Amino acid sequence: MRLPQPDWLAHRLIVDGPADALLTFRRAAAGSGMVAWWWDDDALAEDWFHLLLAGPHRSISAIGARLLANTMRDAVQQARDHAVENSQFKRCPFDLNALMPVPAALLRRGADDPSSLDWLWRHWGTTWPLRRVQVLVPELNADGTTNCRFVCSFHAADWTPWPALANLRSRFPSLDIRVIPLYGG
Numbered sequence: 001m002r003l004p005q006p007d008w009l010a011h012r013l014i015v016d017g018p019a020d021a022l023l024t025f026r027r028a029a030a031g032s033g034m035v036a037w038w039w040d041d042d043a044l045a046e047d048w049f050h051l052l053l054a055g056p057h058r059s060i061s062a063i064g065a066r067l068l069a070n071t072m073r074d075a076v077q078q079a080r081d082h083a084v085e086n087s088q089f090k091r092c093p094f095d096l097n098a099l100m101p102v103p104a105a106l107l108r109r110g111a112d113d114p115s116s117l118d119w120l121w122r123h124w125g126t127t128w129p130l131r132r133v134q135v136l137v138p139e140l141n142a143d144g145t146t147n148c149r150f151v152c153s154f155h156a157a158d159w160t161p162w163p164a165l166a167n168l169r170s171r172f173p174s175l176d177i178r179v180i181p182l183y184g185g
Contacts, residue, residue, distance in 0.1 A: 006127075006128060006157035006158045007157070007158050008131060008132075008155040008156070008157060009155060009156055009157075009158070009159070009160065009181060009182070009183060010153065010154075010155055010181075010182040010183075011153065011154050011155070011156060011160060011179050011180065011181050011182060012136070012151065012152070012153050012179070012180040012182060013094060013150075013151065013152050013153075013154065013177070013178070013179050014149065014150075014151050014176075014177075014178045014179075014180070015149065015150040015151075015175050015176070015177050015178075016148065016149050016175065016176040017148060017172075017174050017175035017176055018148065018174055018175075019148045021172060021174045021175050022148050022149075022150055022175065024172070025150065025168075025172050025175055026093070026150055028098065028099055029093060029094050029095060029098060029099055030091045030092065030093055030095065030098060031091065031092050031095030031097055031098025031099075032091065032092060032095065032097075032098075033091075033092030033095050033097075033129060033130070033131075033133065034097070034129060035097050035102055035107070035111070035129055036107060037107055037110055037111045038107050038108045038110065039076075039080070039110070041073050041076065041077055042073070044072075044073055044076065045069045045070055045072065045073035046069070048068075048069040048072055048073070049065050049066055049069040052064075052065035052068060052069060053065050092130070092133050093133055093134070093135050093152055094130065094133050094152050094154055095129070095130070095133070096124045096126075096129060096130060096161060096164050097129060099164065099167075099168065100123050100124065100164060100167060102116070102119065102120070103119070106119055111127075121163075122163060123163055123164065123167070124161050124163060124164045125156075125159055125160065125161040125162045125163040125164055125165075126156045126157045126158060126159055126160075126161050126164075127157060127158075128156075128157035130154040130155065130156055130161070131154070131155045131156075131157075132153070132154060132155045133152055133153070133154040134152060134153055134154075135150070135151070135152050136151040136152060136153055160179060160181050161179075165177060165179055
């Protein structure tokens with residue numbers, strides 16, 4: 001269900017409806033675009049340490065492996081902290097985790113835990129957060145006015161997020177929510 005290198009499939013989301021309902025939807029859908037999975041950084045460093053020492057062609061000392069594993073851990077922590085800080089300013093306009101948040105108990109289990117993957121698959125229909133989400137230029141009516149429409153493009157891992165869309169249709173019944181998979185494009 002969670003491939004290490006998924007196929008990122010392009011989609012277009014089109015949401016039409018009353019202006020107030022559309023505004024409510026857009027506010028609910030905006031998020032960081034990230035899932036705050038909990039990581040045991042010390043366990044990662046320990047795993048890296050053992051991987052650096054493994055194998056018949058090892059060319060690093062135990063002290064060097066420990067230093068490198070800890071340096072890698074610190075770099076990962078710093079990159080994650082930086083991403084979290086920046087996510088507060090660069091909001092994703094269609095974030096599945098904002099609309100259907102991963103439960104806290106699963107965040108602690110991690111992204112690769114079978115329970116987490118099962119939840120993501122059942123609720124989102126994909127096991128990765130959406131990527132490359134962008135609002136597209138609004139379409140205009142014949143008289144030149146803007147429609148009450150939200151259009152965005154996104155990429156989903158390996159599949160269209162059908163369960164998430166079904167949930168959104170029931171949560172926002174006054175909106176017409178459509179997705180166009182752009183397979184092969």
